[in-house]
Amino acid sequence: MSGVDKELLFQYILDNIDIGISIINKDGKFIYYNKAMSEIEELTEEEVIGQHVLDVYSGIDGETSTLVRCLNTKKPIHNKMERYLNKNGKELYSTITDIPIIEDNEVIGVIEFCKNMGELGKVCRSFEKWYNSIEYPMEDLILDKEINSHTFNDFITKNVQLRDMLNKLEKMSAYNYNVLIYGETGTGKEIIAQSIHNGSKRWKKPFIAQNCAAIPENLLESIFFGTEKGSFTGALCRSGLFEEANGGTLLLDELNSLPMYLQAKLLRVLQEGYIRRLGSSVEKRVDVRVIATVNEKPEDLIKRNRLREDLFYRLGPIYVNIPPLRERKEDIEYLSKYFLRRESKKLNISTPGISKEVIDFLMKHSWKGNVRELKNVIKYMVLHGVNNEIIKIEHIPCYLRDQMPEELKLSENEKELTYNEKVIQFEKDLIKNTLIKTNGNISEASRILKIKRQTLQYKIKKWEIQ
Ligand SMILES: Nc1ncnc2c1ncn2[C@@H]1O[C@H](COP(=O)(O)OP(=O)(O)OP(=O)(O)O)[C@@H](O)[C@H]1O
Ligand SMILES: [Mg+2]
Secondary structure (H helix, E strand, O other): OOOOOHHHHHHHHHHHOOOEEEEEEOOOEEEEEOHHHHHHHOOOHHHHOOOEHHHHEEOOOOOOOHHHHHHHHOOOEEEEEEEEEEOOOOEEEEEEEEEEEEEOOEEEEEEEEEEEOHHHHHHHHHHHHHHHHHOOOOHHHHHOOOOOOOOHHHOOOOOHHHHHHHHHHHHHOOOOOOEEEEEOOOOOHHHHHHHHHHOOHHHHOOEEEEEHHHOOHHHHHHHHHOEOOOOOOOOOOEOOHHHHOOOOEEEEEOHHHOOHHHHHHHHHHHHHOEEEOEOOOOEEEOOOEEEEEEOOOHHHHHHOOOOOHHHHHHHOOEEEEEOOHHHOOHHHHHHHHHHHHHHHHHHOOOOOEEOHHHHHHHHHOOOOOHHHHHHHHHHHHHHHOOOOOEEOHHHOOHHHHOOOOHHHHOOHHHHHOOHHHHHHHHHHHHHHHHHHHOOOOHHHHHHHHOOOHHHHHHHHHHOOOO
């Protein structure tokens, strides 16, 4: 290789490789940023070099930034798929590997390798979000709805007023009125919003959901209304939420977290039907149905200057109030049995019964997380009571059992069991739970339990564990 300038050669390779590469020093400032990185993140080398990581990307902190985490922990992070925003608000999807550069046991920097995931990243992310939110294996792909595809049939309730309201709402979905939904967390606001969209003529057009509290304040306007190239340093030509939802429905979650000046702008769009991108003088017509949600009473929000009264009236021709679960007790048992059937079907087991003591307890619980919390509790109980015909007190998750009155805490069996019987019960549960984890694989379970396969097989047979 004599005669070849290695430094120039490496420089050439680094600049032409299609993998983004950047390096930060021990102070978290960029010292290298190659061309591919610049293309992936739509930032120029000048904008980045010498800047601190947290100033280059929006909405991240020392905890969420992989570069900073790698710097602080000295541990590499491999192939992590990330969604993040550059400082101009551009949404990015990349797969990232961060490796600490260590000299004399000290981290002197971090090198990052980055591959753009683009559209694929978006799809994977939305799949991941959906899949993680249901927290259960592949059967859910069939049983749970496709993303954004809920209809009114998916909202389960026995409450007469709520049923009545849903029937009216279903009829009104066809009209283009905006909607305001009020309900505590986990009461099904998203199901209703999707059902309205899917029950309208807009169903083939986009349904875009945005949590207003999740956008950094300095980016709110550009994310809502879009930007024109050059409207501020580094700004690109990109559409905002209204343009993206054009023809369809825009769900604005936690509307009350929007600052008042933006609520005023939102009101103007709703009244006039036009938006103007930041830095542009051209008005664009948009046809968007807005569904907004709040998780506190609108009257209180108006009083506390968190929600504009005129916006409330503009949104409120259709106003939906979903009462919390503790105020519709009849739904607790009804929904529990509904989720019990669904969860058993997913596990391919026959639906167990549910003891009166468990029902009594569920009825008394305050359900701060509403239906979402109940759904998760039932999932847990079905899984933990998998070989039982009846779901009993001992299958209730610990965090809930801790809130129970003392006499209920003892399982129905525990009350009359002897010491030896309790030990056997414990052993049975241990084996059952390990077999669930290994999907019924006895060899693997015996390895985890560190007992001989034959011994495990003997116990399974003796206690008729399925
Ligand atoms: N009435 C219901 N029938 C069936 N499932 C429900 C019902 N209400 C809520 N769920 C389920 O509970 C979970 C939470 O529902 P959803 O996301 O619609 O609540 P939300 O009100 O939008 O909550 P958040 O305010 O936290 O965003 C979902 O899994 C949903 O399927
Ligand atoms: Mg929601």
